[in-house]
Amino acid sequence: PASPVEPLHTVTTLPTARRPGCPFDPPAELLDAHRHGPISRYSFPDGHQGWLVTGYDLVRAVLADTRFSSRKELMLHHPLIDYSGVEVPPAAPGEFLLMDEPQHGRYRKPLVGKFTVRRMRQLTERVEQITADHLDAMEEAGPPTDLVTAFATPIPAIMICELLGVPYEDRGAFQEQVVSFMNGETSDEDLFAAYTATQQYLAELVAAKRANPTDDVLSDLTDSDLTDEELQGMSLILLAAGLDTTANMLALGTFALLRNPDQLAGLRADPALADQAVEELLRYLSVAKTFMRTALEDVELGGQTIEAGTALILSYSTANRDAERFPDPHVLDLGRRAGGHLAFGHGIHQCLGQQLARVEMRVAFPALVNRFPTLRLAVPADEVGLRPETADIHGVKSLPVTWDI
Numbered sequence: 001p002a003s004p005v006e007p008l009h010t011v012t013t014l015p016t017a018r019r020p021g022c023p024f025d026p027p028a029e030l031l032d033a034h035r036h037g038p039i040s041r042y043s044f045p046d047g048h049q050g051w052l053v054t055g056y057d058l059v060r061a062v063l064a065d066t067r068f069s070s071r072k073e074l075m076l077h078h079p080l081i082d083y084s085g086v087e088v089p090p091a092a093p094g095e096f097l098l099m100d101e102p103q104h105g106r107y108r109k110p111l112v113g114k115f116t117v118r119r120m121r122q123l124t125e126r127v128e129q130i131t132a133d134h135l136d137a138m139e140e141a142g143p144p145t146d147l148v149t150a151f152a153t154p155i156p157a158i159m160i161c162e163l164l165g166v167p168y169e170d171r172g173a174f175q176e177q178v179v180s181f182m183n184g185e186t187s188d189e190d191l192f193a194a195y196t197a198t199q200q201y202l203a204e205l206v207a208a209k210r211a212n213p214t215d216d217v218l219s220d221l222t223d224s225d226l227t228d229e230e231l232q233g234m235s236l237i238l239l240a241a242g243l244d245t246t247a248n249m250l251a252l253g254t255f256a257l258l259r260n261p262d263q264l265a266g267l268r269a270d271p272a273l274a275d276q277a278v279e280e281l282l283r284y285l286s287v288a289k290t291f292m293r294t295a296l297e298d299v300e301l302g303g304q305t306i307e308a309g310t311a312l313i314l315s316y317s318t319a320n321r322d323a324e325r326f327p328d329p330h331v332l333d334l335g336r337r338a339g340g341h342l343a344f345g346h347g348i349h350q351c352l353g354q355q356l357a358r359v360e361m362r363v364a365f366p367a368l369v370n371r372f373p374t375l376r377l378a379v380p381a382d383e384v385g386l387r388p389e390t391a392d393i394h395g396v397k398s399l400p401v402t403w404d405i
């Protein structure tokens, strides 16, 4: 491990691809940085000297410490692009993922009660029904199919749209726009267009809910002192955070199960394994792979002084592969107790929708693998296209699968 007297390992750029043949493992450069120690220096493209935190204990410590900020306007240094001289605006009202207390709490508090374990369990039947409908449609259309569009994306999209109260007929366009935010492949121009269209749509939706409240989270929130603009920002965060993440877990998770047939067989044989299997897949895949923080004051961390104003890249994916926390970390073992993983983050920003995501995955994985006992890839594994590393959320572009009929 690195000690303060040894020169620290320095990483100069985040990788833009995973090692061929290793779609589930963090990129080699990050694992290599971690081999030098749980914290490395990181040279940002604009010349800023910041930090890359790869170890489980240190990532968790940063997330639990409010001296490390999530405020958007402090995130001046992009890990891959030199934005020197470009002013970063504060988060828009309601975009609480990118705020600290007390602003963050103003938005998170009214939502917490709507996403509790109990409330999400009540949705299980609905998730089961939506899942069964999509499996029926797959069966009817016959093999092969793209699992991303036939199964992995629509299930979380329908759930988050129903929770928020997005009318059924608006879902299609909407789903496409939200996915385009996170796939790392949308041109700046298209990104701007998708963002503007989504904002416009959400503004109209908030106005409609105020005029005619229905039975959903957004309508409930109109009965508070939150402004239309704030409700719009909150909805955007919920959509962006709730759709693409779970969709990629379902698709990449199925890919991982198909590449680990003994683990898949275990899950098929014992549906009671589903809860544990979901935690292990979350740990192993860490689709939400890196987040940024900025030090608000000088802080001692892992034997280093993190100076006020410096940027930290937190690698959740290597933290979840830290051998000191998870023995044989690169092995997918559905039998292990993977609880305590950081796939949903930790601290005040810990994923608000984690219970919803869990319900969706606990239902969808066993239902899929049991409906199609011969499910397999329809192309060689190395032809499955991965999202580029620049995407916020890791995943596959599509997952061609087939089965015997």
Ligand code: HEM
Pocket (backbone or CB within 6 Å): 070, 096, 097, 098, 108, 160, 237, 238, 241, 242, 243, 245, 246, 249, 287, 288, 291, 342, 343, 344, 345, 346, 348, 349, 350, 351, 352, 353, 354, 356, 357
């Ligand atoms: C925050 C991951 C599903 C809503 C987060 C964070 C992570 C995460 C890592 C923390 C970010 C940070 O540290 O700054 C995931 C994964 C999911 C998932 C892996 C699926 C498997 C969902 C769903 C929803 C949701 C279904 C929607 C209902 C949110 C929100 C936040 C958040 C609102 C911001 C919380 C805050 O700032 O207080 N998520 N998420 N997520 N997630 Fe999720």
